[in-house]
Amino acid sequence: MRCVLPLLLCAACTGTIGDRAEPPSIPDTDLEAFPGQEFACVSDAVPGPNLVRRLTVNEYVATVAGALDVDVSDVAPAEIPPEPPSDGFSNTAATLVVSLAHVEAYEALSETILERVDLTALLDRYAPCRESRCEADTIDALALRLYRAPILPEERNALLPLFAAVREEGGDFEEGTALVLRAMLQSPRFLYRTEVELGDGVRELSGYEMASRLSYLVWGAPPDDELFAAAERNDLRSDEAIIAAIDRMLADPRATLAATTFASEWLDLDRLDLLTRDEERFPEWTPELGRAMKAETTAFVDTILMKDKRPLRDLFGAQFTIASPELAAHYGLPEPDADGFIDLQSVPERGGLLTQGSVLTVGGNESSMVMRGLFLLNTILCLDLDSPPEGVDTTPPEVESGRSQRFYSEVRVEDASCRGCHAQMEPLAWGLEPYDATGIFRTEDEHGNALQQDGSVRFASSAPPVAYASSEELMQVLAGADRVRDCMSLQASRFAMGRKLLASDGCALRDLRERLSTSDGTYRDLLIAIATSSMFRTLQGEEAP
16 A cells, blocks of 8 residues: 555545635735734735645644654654745745655654554544444544545545455554545645645634644644634634633743744844854854853743743843853853853843844854844745845955954945945944954954944934944844834744735734724734634635636
């Protein structure tokens, strides 16, 4: 049966995976012409289409663990081809393709899973009957966990002959179950987060669909028994039921992993795993230092979002960090306590994400203000820059030895042909000039130039700049800015939906924004605002023929 099973993947895809209906066309004149247009609401618009998403590597590992109590975290990342980020995230449906390498990986992993699963315990829990008359019930019980929804009759009928094939060769019930599991593990119903059946049109999510969306939003993992029970009762329809489910789920350790996974992708922390620096200029740099910076930001985010349940704005202004002794010494900070905690109230140049090495290493060996500014503009403010106008000379000026980064940055900002873009992004990064390419704070550069910290932030290309006098003030300006909160809600919504946000999502995003602005603005509030939005609860498939 080995050579036949991968074909189940392809054959089944033809019936369930296809092009989705385009969202309704909304004229550009109905949208605001400045940042914030994502929240423009057109009354007759329905949220954007729901795309079928393949499980990411992390979701695959979590789904196998949740459904079968099998850990494949040691092999799955090496077997499954990596997901290229799109719009900053690896779970964007449009890039989660399936190649021949994926098919072969899923086949190999199905064998590994069957070697590791405790089949007897699994059957005892979900399908204790071992007689031939129970084959259909066994398929139904296992499919509910693996497919995250009840199996369809035609799917059950396709799997039942596998039991018969094993019996004909003298195999027993458990061997038949193992073959069925191998087929399920290579089925699109397992490998994809399928929610849309052909002809669905626009409708509210079913109980099982809502349970699955909630579980992957909060846990990055499949529903548990309690969510399945709520789905069967169709209880996940009211705001109150959704909030109660989220509160229960946030107490589970999987919620912490999902939160830090989101933050890691949002801030591109994985680049620190292999980050290098010029050995002559930065002899103190080691790969371990980069990984310690990643761990610092992960622990900081975990504390803000999950442990202390602080407002999201504290990500930018909180006066503490959590670092290893080696990293603290590198920064020149006091020795951390046993938990890695360092109080920064007496260290004004430190505090919040932007003064951590994970962000300060953006910009390469030169600590480029262009690269740092663009990172902050895109990642923290969700603003994009247009390409330079046609014919503009983008050749950088000749560098004179001894000049500071700030000198050339001001040249670009003041140049009439450059200022349109550079005036929006570079003054945003001026407050970070004292930090070198490894995150060390200095008052002078290698040429003896005094390093400045004053600059300004433009929250829209047409808005007046908001000035700040120091890196500390920059953190506070960002911490208190509505646009920063809005950007976090947009980034989290992209991650939750696994797709680009469209103009047709405007009404849902506006309601989400209003709900978040009237709450404490915690991570819990953000999850609730997303999960109770029409964007999250409404499904748009194809129109019925």
